[in-house]
Amino acid sequence: MQPISNILNKIITGDSKEELKKISDNSVDCVITSPPYFCQREYGGGGIGNEQKVEEYIEKLVMIFKECVRVIKPTGTIVFNLGDKYIDGNLLLVPYRFAIEAQKTNKVKLLNELTWVKVNPAPKQCLKKLIPATEPFFIFVKDDEYYFNRDAFLDFKDNLCGCKKKPSKDVGKKYFELIEQSELSTEEKKQAVKELNEVIMDVMQGKIESFRMKIRGLHALPYGGQAGGRLTQIENKGFTIIKIYGNSMKKDVIESTVETIKGNIHPAIYPEFIIQEIMKMLTKEGDIVLDPFLGSGTTAVVAQKLKRKYIGIEIHSEYVKYAENRIKENANNHTLDLFL
Numbered sequence: 522m523q524p525i526s527n528i529l530n531k532i533i534t535g536d537s538k539e540e541l542k543k544i545s546d547n548s549v550d551c552v553i554t555s556p557p558y559f560c561q562r563e564y565g566g567g568g569i570g571n572e573q574k575v576e577e578y579i580e581k582l583v584m585i586f587k588e589c590v591r592v593i594k595p596t597g598t599i600v601f602n603l604g605d606k607y608i609d610g611n612l613l614l615v616p617y618r619f620a621i622e623a624q625k626t627n628k629v630k631l632l633n634e635l636t637w638v639k640v641n642p643a644p645k646q647c648l649k650k651l652i653p654a655t656e657p658f659f660i661f662v663k664d665d666e667y668y669f670n671r672d673a674f675l676d677f678k679d680n681l682c683g684c685k686k687k688p689s690k691d692v693g694k695k696y697f698e699l700i701e702q703s704e705l706s707t708e709e710k711k712q713a714v715k716e717l718n719e720v721i722m723d724v725m726q727g728k729i730e731s732f733r734m735k736i737r738g739l740h741a742l743p744y745g746g747q748a749g750g751r752l753t754q755i756e757n758k759g760f761t762i763i764k765i766y767g768n769s770m771k772k773d774v775i776e777s778t779v780e781t782i783k784g785n786i787h788p789a790i791y792p793e794f795i796i797q798e799i800m801k802m803l804t805k806e807g808d809i810v811l812d813p814f815l816g817s818g819t820t821a822v823v824a825q826k827l828k829r830k831y832i833g834i835e836i837h838s839e840y841v842k843y844a845e846n847r848i849k850e851n852a853n854n855h856t857l858d859l860f861l
Contacts, residue, residue: 525549525832529809532821532833534841536568537813538581540834541588549832550668550808552589553799553820555602555791556582559615568836569814575606575613583622585813590627592811595664598632598803602658602791616657623661632660632667637795638776658799671771674802678769688731693721696734700760704738709759720762730767736760790816796823804829818844822851 525548533540557570559578569585572578582601589599601623603616620631635658642654672679700713713736723729735743735751737759743751754761777792796819804810806828812820815833817840824831825848835841 525809528832529830530825530832532815532818532835532841532844534836534838535834536836537585537834538588541585541592541813544588544592544811544832546591547594548809549592549811550594550597551800551804551810552593552597552599552813553796553803553810554589554600554812554814555816556585556814558604559606559613560608561604561606575608575615575618579615579619579622582619583626586619586623587627589811589813590629590661590663593663595666596668597663598667598669599629599661599663600658600799600803601661602637602656604656605653616659620657620659623659627663629661629663632662632669633773634659635799636774637791638774640776640778642779658795660799660803668803668805670802670805672768674771674798675769675775676801679767688724692724693717693732693734696736699734699736699739702739703736703759705736705759712758713760716760716762720764723764729764731765733763733765734760735763790819793819793823796820797827800824800827800829815844816840818847821848825851 522545523543525545528544557568559570559572559575561570569578569581572581586599586601593599601619603619605615606613620634623629624631637656637658639654639656642652645652696717697714700710700717703710705713713734717734720729720732720734724731735741735755737755742755751761751763775795775798777794779792800810800823804827807830809830809832810820810824811832811834813834815821815835818833821831821833821844833841833844835844
């Protein structure tokens with residue numbers, strides 16, 4: 522093992538299967554990577570991706586994944602992006618086979634499947650299949666302590682307007698009437714009025730955008746829910762108040778074009794925009810982000826822009842050189858613009 526400080530903001534030329542073993546346990550905040558896809562492209566020989574059978578490919582990937590689990594901190598996350606493959610007209614479901622096997626052999630939880638919707642997917646000649654236009658980014662955690670800043674994901678959508686509607690003077694008025702008409706007990710009505718006044722004040726002060734109230738016997742009950750959730754509140758105290766903060770819903774879908782970079786020598790790169798949004802959500806400034814299949818260097822470039830530290834591993838020296846040049850050019854760009 523070598524001190525993590527020796528490899529910060531550097532690209533290691535080598536096989537990730539071997540180089541990962543040299544990194545200390547619980548020393549990395551986040552892994553974000555996109556391994557070579559199964560039998561999709563020629564990456565210059567060597568490495569992973571050109572196996573004869575998909576089972577062999579997944580087995581090798583899971584070995585790499587196991588090392589990633591070892592090196593991340595309890596607060597850390599692992600993000601793997603994989604594409605699928607047709608063999609003899611049959612879609613293999615490679616990403617999902619990997620996700621299942623990764624959970625079998627490692628003590629991890631699959632937190633989300635973030636679906637990348639390609640705005641400009643590559644056209645296909647086959648007229649008897651739809652054009653594949655999505656890829657998954659699997660987000661794994663190994664401990665419930667994981668860092669997760671959901672508000673940071675696609676936060677530009679929340680800042681487009683820069684202002685909020687001025688609340689109506691009659692906000693919440695209808696609920697006072699409904700409380701009085703309801704079959705709630707005297708004490709339940711008293712508590713409902715108290716909490717209704719409090720949430721109206723939150724709206725008037727701009728703490729929230731709006732709210733909804735559900736009252737037992739007057740509104741349809743919500744389905745499911747955990748203990749302490751809306752259904753439980755309605756059953757126990759006769760009502761529930763749903764606060765609406767005005768932010769966009771943080772859904773497990775992200776839209777982006779397929780990225781091309783002038784002069785790029787790597788056959789497959791993922792968009793900086795997607796990596797930016799994932800990194801904002803899963804890391805803080807100063808955190809260490811590792812990419813064991815660095816390729817053209819996108820993960821490192823985004824880490825640099827967001828003031829994170831990076832560690833890259835890449836088996837092909839020509840890609841290492843290209844990635845280092847990208848990082849250097851990025852450092853010389855004083856604006857360091859993010860995608861909005």
